[in-house]
Amino acid sequence: MKHLPKHLQPRWRYLAVGIETWPDADLDRGSFQRDLWYAAQNLYGDAGSAEADLTVLSFHFTEGDGETIVRAHRGTEERARAAIAALDSIDGHPVGVRVRGISGTVRACEERYLNGRTGHGQQRDVVFENESTPAVVRDTRVDVEVEEGFAGATRLDFE
Amino acid sequence: MYEAVHAYPDGASTAARFAATAERYGYDGVVVRADDASPEYGRLRESLSVDVVDAAEIVASDPQHASGAVGNARTKHTVVIVAGGTNALNRFAVEQARVDVLARPFEGTVNGDDRNGPNGRNGNGNGDGDVNHVLAKAARDNDVRIEVNLGPVLRDRGGRRVRHLRKLRKLKQLLDHYDAPYVVSANPTSHLKLRAPRELGAVGEEIGLGAEWTRAGLEAWDRLVARNRERLSESFIAPGVERGRYEEDD
Numbered sequence: 457m458k459h460l461p462k463h464l465q466p467r468w469r470y471l472a473v474g475i476e477t478w479p480d481a482d483l484d485r486g487s488f489q490r491d492l493w494y495a496a497q498n499l500y501g502d503a504g505s506a507e508a509d510l511t512v513l514s515f516h517f518t519e520g521d522g523e524t525i526v527r528a529h530r531g532t533e534e535r536a537r538a539a540i541a542a543l544d545s546i547d548g549h550p551v552g553v554r555v556r557g558i559s560g561t562v563r564a565c566e567e568r569y570l571n572g573r574t575g576h577g578q579q580r581d582v583v584f585e586n587e588s589t590p591a592v593v594r595d596t597r598v599d600v601e602v603e604e605g606f607a608g609a610t611r612l613d614f615e
Numbered sequence: 616m617y618e619a620v621h622a623y624p625d626g627a628s629t630a631a632r633f634a635a636t637a638e639r640y641g642y643d644g645v646v647v648r649a650d651d652a653s654p655e656y657g658r659l660r661e662s663l664s665v666d667v668v669d670a671a672e673i674v675a676s677d678p679q680h681a682s683g684a685v686g687n688a689r690t691k692h693t694v695v696i697v698a699g700g701t702n703a704l705n706r707f708a709v710e711q712a713r714v715d716v717l718a719r720p721f722e723g724t725v726n727g728d729d730r731n732g733p734n735g736r737n738g739n740g741n742g743d744g745d746v747n748h749v750l751a752k753a754a755r756d757n758d759v760r761i762e763v764n765l766g767p768v769l770r771d772r773g774g775r776r777v778r779h780l781r782k783l784r785k786l787k788q789l790l791d792h793y794d795a796p797y798v799v800s801a802n803p804t805s806h807l808k809l810r811a812p813r814e815l816g817a818v819g820e821e822i823g824l825g826a827e828w829t830r831a832g833l834e835a836w837d838r839l840v841a842r843n844r845e846r847l848s849e850s851f852i853a854p855g856v857e858r859g860r861y862e863e864d865d
Contacts, residue, residue, distance in 0.1 A: 476636075476807060498772055499821060538821040541814035544770045552807035554640055555814060596635065608628030608806045610635050612662055 467530035472556040472569030473540060475522035478606040479577055479592040479599050481549035485515035488524065491546045496539035508532040510539060513562065519577040523570050525562060533558055582614055616812050617836035619646040619800045622654060626804035630654035630667055633806055638665045640811040646836055648672035648696055668840050670694035672718065678707035689713050693843045700744045709754040715839055716798055718762045720746050721782050746786055755795040760839065763832055765815060766802035768822055780822055787824055799832025
C-alpha cells in the first residue's frame with residue numbers, strides 16, 4: 457500500500473527506558489512487549505492502549521541490566537510513562553524500570569540516553585549477615601543470593 | 616523529594632542500595648522505615664551524595680502496644696511512622712501529635728509470609744482500615760500526615776487494585792476538603808520496586824490524583840525531615856524559641 461502523505465503520518469515520541477533485574481532474570485523483547493501491553497491495558501483499558509500504541513523497538517538485555525526504546529504517540533508520553541511505571545514484573549521476574557528521557561527520533565534517543573553498557577556481572581563470594589554467600593557483583597552493586605531469592609546491596613555494605 | 620523505603624531485613628535491599636538507586640532516579644534521599652533494619656546512617660550519609668533519614672516504623676497489632684513503641688522511638692529517630700490498617704490503629708495514630716505519619720491506613724500490616732507483599736511489607740491488601748472525615752480532621756489538628764500508598768497501584772492487578780483506587784480517590788477528597796497533611800510513597804520493599812518521581816507523578820495523573828498533587832506528597836517528606844531535624848537539634852527549645860545569637864535585622 458502506498459504510504460501516507462507526510463502531514464498525515466503519525467507523530468511518535470521515543471522513550472528511553474532503563475531496566476534492572478536480579479541477575480538470574482531472563483528477558484527478551486517479546487516478553488517485555490507483552491507485559492507492557494498488559495500493564496497498559498490494566499491501567500487504562502483497551503481504548504487508552506490503542507491511543508498510546510506502545511511498541512518496544514530496540515531491546516538490549518544481559519545479566520540483569522538492560523535498556524530499550526518504547527514508542528508512543530506524541531501527546532501520550534505521560535500515559536506511556538505511567539504504564540511503564542506500572543510494569544512490576546516480566547515473566548515473573550521483578551523489574552525496576554525508569555524512563556531516562558524522551559526524544560522525537562530513534563537516533564536522538566539512542567545517542568542521548570542509551571549507552572550500550574549492559575551486563576559484565578562477576579560471580580564472587582561475599583560475607584553477608586556473617587555468612588559466606590555467593591553474589592553477583594556489577595560495578596558498585598552487589599546482588600547476594602539468599603534463601604528467598606536475592607538481596608540487593610552495594611559495596612558500601614561490605615566495607 | 617524523598618521516598619520512604621523498607622530496607623533489609625524488612626525488605627530485600629539494603630539502605631545503601633536504595634540510596635544509590637534513588638540517587639540515579641532523581642530523589643534527594645530515602646527515608647528508611649526501620650522496624651528490624653538498623654543501617655549505619657552516619658557512614659551512609661558520608662559516603663553517598665543523597666540523604667538517608669532514620670525513621671522508625673511502628674508495626675503493632677493494637678494501640679496499646681503501639682503507644683509504648685511511639686514513646687521509645689520519638690526520642691531516638693528523626694521520623695516516627697505508625698503502620699495503620701485497622702480502624703483502632705488509624706484512630707490512635709492520627710490522635711497522637713507525637714506521630715509524624717500514619718502509613719498504609721487501608722492495607723496495614725496484614726500478616727503474610729511473603730516479605731515482598733505487593734502492598735508494602737506484608738500487606739496483602741486485605742486490611743479493613745478506613746479513613747473518614749473524623750480522622751482527617753484529627754490528622755489536621757495533630758499535624759499527622761496520612762500516607763497515600765501507591766504500592767498497590769503499581770504492583771497489584773484486577774479487583775484488589777480497583778478497590779484500592781477507590782479508597783485513594785476518597786482519601787484525596789477528604790484530605791483536600793479538610794486540608795489535612797499527607798505524604799505519597801510507593802512503599803518499595805526492594806530497589807527494583809522504586810520508581811522515579813516523574814513516573815509516580817504520571818501514575819498519579821492517570822488514576823485521578825493529579826501529577827502536581829502526587830509530587831507535593833513526595834516533597835512533603837522534605838519538610839517533615841527538615842522540621843524534625845531542627846527540633847532534634849540542640850539549639851531548639853520550643854517552636855519559635857531557639858538558643859543562640861539574635862537574628863540580625865537589616
